[in-house]
Amino acid sequence: MTDHSIRGKVALIAGGAKNLGGLIARDLAAQGAKAVIVHYNSPASRADAEATVAAVRAAGAESAALQADLTTAGAVEKLFAEAIAVAGRPDIAINTVGKVLKKPIVDISEAEYDEMSAVNAKSAFFFLKEAGRHVNDNGKIVTLVTSLLGAFTPFYAAYEGTKAPVEHFTRAAAKEFGQRGISVTAVGPGPMDTPFFYPAEQAEAVAYHKTAAALSPFSKTGLTDIQDVVPFIRHLVSDGWWITGQTILINGGYTTK
Template sequence: MSKHSLSGKVVIVGGGAKNLGGLISRTFAADGAKIIAHYNSAATRSDADKTVADIKAAGGDAIAVQGDFTKVDEVVKAFAAAKKHYGSIDIAINTVGKVLKKPFAETTEAEYDSMAAINSKAAYFFMQEAGKQLNDGGKICTIVTSLLAAYTGLYSTYGGMKAPVEHFTRAASKEFGSRGISVTAVGPGPMDTPFFYGQETPEAVAYHKSASALGGLTKIEDIVPLIKFLVTDGWWITGQTIFANGGYTTR
């Protein structure tokens, strides 16, 4: 199979049930990929089932797999389920994350631990298991955040816990490179999804919309083509974190 095509490739999508992950699952399936749409808990099972049903209705091939990726054994089980069903895995994309907007001085230990587990630990062990289970020539991509280049308060645990993923990406790309596996991270700007609005005031939403040079919030439809490029024709890009945010932040 060509590294430039998704046809016949097996793709596991962490958080692949809805929003950005759901669009990745549907889009890649439409291009001929076989999809493992991961979902976290019973709360998102219906989203995962609908995504799989939509893919199958369109003539594609997909399954849903549940797992709390803050627990390493559940990451391992999700990859094992994918390999058991499809025989092998070619591409691993992780969109799992959680935002917390809160003053530094008010953040609790429980909140810190939760944010670290969801945004850093889950990403680390997803990448680790992908490195173990992907076919040679595979691709790994993780969603981070453009806040990594922002000079701002209130997102200390979100930006702070996504920041290590930049180095995880560099280290993994160096270690997995001998097998032809490229590893990248993508940092969208504030995305026009329910993931964004939950913690923002109307005034903050207005600011975020006005902050990008090209105007408005990041659309998930603008991120999926970049991810598709990175795991196909853009395979030569590795170890990099790429910001796709309409000029929201840069460095």
């Protein structure tokens, strides 16, 4: 019988230095992962990545921090090669990389669109490609998207629009990789109480988001808490392997599809 537990497995987490990615790294280590490789985007995140690596090692797993800008296919390919050199082929590959832009369509420049597309769609595509090439049979692949994929709202066209292709990438990859027992899913949290959320929002919008979910009154901030997302990720990369090709919105009733 195939072992779908996390214990003894190797994980690679893109964007694993801090916030949700950092918590996932720590959680996988606590669940008995053999190794958790932490990717971070730029030198500005290096200290966070090193802190996460230290926490993972303290939990008993091997770890290393690898830096890369994943907006080119070559960089993603190199990341997987370096991770495999350190810890072996991954059993779990999780991509939390993303960039948010809140702006009217008429004000979005071509440069801004290109950057959003590169970070949110292109990097996700090539992460899935390399995961499909290198993740072990019966592995698990998860990409973070956004609950705005279930929204009818202005100002987020470049953000939700460049995350939307990941749903199609996920379905295709699930079909293609399924013959090797690999499950592929996308997870869309609601607006999370992390530094990723606040810079794009004005005070009025923050106040709205804190009341928009059906379960907002029962959240300490009204927003999605990363502590409430991590158990779902844990499930998808272990006993939840039978879920594949799906986009799952984890948001307390903020949006639905």
